[in-house]
Amino acid sequence: MIFALIPPTLLVLCRELFPDSSPAMAILPLPELEQKTVILHQWLHEKEMEQLAGYLYPKRRQEWLAGRICAKQALHSFLHNTPKPPPLPDHHRWRVAAEESGRPYFKQLPGIALPFPQLSITHSKSFAAALVSTRPCGIDIQYPSEGLDRVKERFCTEKEAERLQQSLPHLPHLSRLSLLWTGKEAIKKMLSPTGIPGFHEIALGDITTLNKTETLLHFSTTKVPKTSLPVLAGLLNNGYGLALCCLEGRKTTNFTPAKANA
Numbered sequence: 001m002i003f004a005l006i007p008p009t010l011l012v013l014c015r016e017l018f019p020d021s022s023p024a025m026a027i028l029p030l031p032e033l034e035q036k037t038v039i040l041h042q043w044l045h046e047k048e049m050e051q052l053a054g055y056l057y058p059k060r061r062q063e064w065l066a067g068r069i070c071a072k073q074a075l076h077s078f079l080h081n082t083p084k085p086p087p088l089p090d091h092h093r094w095r096v097a098a099e100e101s102g103r104p105y106f107k108q109l110p111g112i113a114l115p116f117p118q119l120s121i122t123h124s125k126s127f128a129a130a131l132v133s134t135r136p137c138g139i140d141i142q143y144p145s146e147g148l149d150r151v152k153e154r155f156c157t158e159k160e161a162e163r164l165q166q167s168l169p170h171l172p173h174l175s176r177l178s179l180l181w182t183g184k185e186a187i188k189k190m191l192s193p194t195g196i197p198g199f200h201e202i203a204l205g206d207i208t209t210l211n212k213t214e215t216l217l218h219f220s221t222t223k224v225p226k227t228s229l230p231v232l233a234g235l236l237n238n239g240y241g242l243a244l245c246c247l248e249g250r251k252t253t254n255f256t257p258a259k260a261n262a
Contacts, residue, residue, distance in 0.1 A: 002028075002029070002032045003026055003027060003028050003070075003073060004027040004028060004029050004127065004236075006025060006026075006027060007213065007214075007234070007236065007237070009211060009213070009214060010214060010232070010234055010242075011025075013210060013214055013232055014232055014244060017216070017230060017232055018133065018245075018246040018248055019248075020134070020135060020246075020248050021133035021134050021135045021137065021247075021248060022078065022081065022082075022117075022133060022134050023131060023132070023133040023137065023244070023246055024074045024075075024078035024081065024132050024133070025070075025074050025077075025129060025130060025131045025132070025139065025244065026069075026070040026071075026073035026074040026077065026129065026130055027070065027127060027128070027129040027141070027236075027242075028066050028070050028073075028127065028128050028129070029126060029127055030062050030063070030066050030123070030125075030126050030127060030128060031126060033062060033065065033066050033069070035061075035062075035065065040052070040065075041092060042090075042091060042092060043068070043069050043072060043091045043092060044068065044091075044092055045092055045093065045094065045095035045109075046092075047095055047097075048068060048095060048096065051064075052064065052065060063123045063128060066123060066128035067096075067104075067121040067122075067123055067128045067130060068096050068121075069091075069128075070121065070128050070129055070130035071096050071104065071106075071119055071121055071130040071132070072091045072094055072096070073130070074119075074130045074131060074132045075094065075106065075116070075117070075119075075132050076088060076091070078117055078132045078133075079114065086114060089112055089114075093112060094106060094109070094112070095107045095109060096119070096121075101192060101196070103189075103192050103193070104119050104120070104121050105118075105119055106119055117132040117133055117134055118132065118133050118134065118135060118136050118137050119131070119132050119137075120132075120137050120139045120186075120189045120244075121139070122139050122140045122141045122185070122189075123141065124141045124142045124143045124240065125143040125145075125240075126143075127141055127143075127238075127240060128141075129141045129242065131244050133246045135246050135247050135248065136190050136191070136192075136193055136246070136247040137189075137190055137244070137245065137246045137247070138185070138186035138187060138188065138189030138190035138191075138192075138244065138245050139186055139189070139242075139243070139244040140182040140183075140185035140186045140189065140242070140243050140244075141182065141240055141241070141242050142178045142181050142182045142185075142240065142241045142242075143178070143239075143240055144172070144174035144175050144177070144178040144239055144240070144241060145174070146174070148174060148177040148178060148181060149173070149174060149177060152177055154199055155180065155181055155184055155199035155200075156177060156180055156181075157200070160180060160203075160204045161176075163204060163207060164176040164177075164179070164180060164204075164207070167207035167209065167215075168207065168209070168215065171235070175235055175239070175241065178235075178240070178241030179215065179217070179233045179234075179235070179241045179243065180204065180217075181241065182233060182241045182243035183204070183217045183219065183231040183233050183243040183245075184199050184219070185243070186231050186233075186243040186244055186245045187202050187221065187229055187245060190229075190245050190246070190247055191221070191223050191224070191247075194223060195223065197221050197222070197223050201221055201222055201223070202219050202220075202221045203219060203220050203221070204217060204218070204219055205218040205220055205228060206218040206228075213234045213235050214232065214233070214234035215233055215234065216230055216231070216232060216233075217230070217231045217233050217243070218230055218231075219231060229247075230245065231243050231244070231245040232244055232245065
């Protein structure tokens with residue numbers, strides 16, 4: 001399986017920004033996804049194989065499968081980076097299930113005594129991605145399509161648009177919108193265990209430019225009163241917007257990257 005390369009600066013910033021969460025992620029190009037039977041049996045639990053068989057539309061089948069594979073690859077990286085890595089079961093022995101709300105999680109299985117982390121999955125156009133961490137987390141990827149501009153009133157206020165223009169003048173309009181969309185979607189997924197807020201219940205505050213491609217978006221929401229929720233957002237080499245966040249136990253408002261620009 002050919003996973004997309006994650007920008008090294010993004011990984012460094014993610015681990016510095018969310019040190020309590022030990023985040024790990026994976027990104028997979030959908031066109032690279034081969035659906036041969038032998039590959040499916042390597043990656044999917046028998047219950048997942050049954051679920052995949054129920055998807056008749058090729059696009060839905062491909063997105064669902066890529067999300068599960070990314071989740072298991074991210075879980076493998078997460079467990080491998082623990083201080084005392086446990087014996088890692090084969091991918092087909094792990095199962096990703098979903099709550100009634102659609103929120104994914106790793107289902108505890110008989111014979112696998114591992115402290116499974118939190119999970120978030122996303123897909124857009126030609127890519128899927130997943131994020132795992134010890135604390136509630138959210139990840140979103142978005143192609144900067146014209147559709148974002150057509151529906152911007154749903155997720156972007158005039159004040160937020162002005163703030164993005166002032167802070168990120170070097171980025172195209174659609175790229176700025178994709179960062180805001182992914183940032184709010186990541187927040188929604190992170191807070192989903194306690195109820196999913198609407199787009200306009202999440203307000204963009206300060207914006208901290210970290211380097212040429214990554215930025216730190218600070219959000220506030222009525223779900224977490226009087227708290228700034230930082231989201232790491234950036235543009236991948238293919239132009240896609242990507243945002244991720246973890247619900248940290250410590251304040252990160254005054255975050256200063258130590259290695260991002262090295």
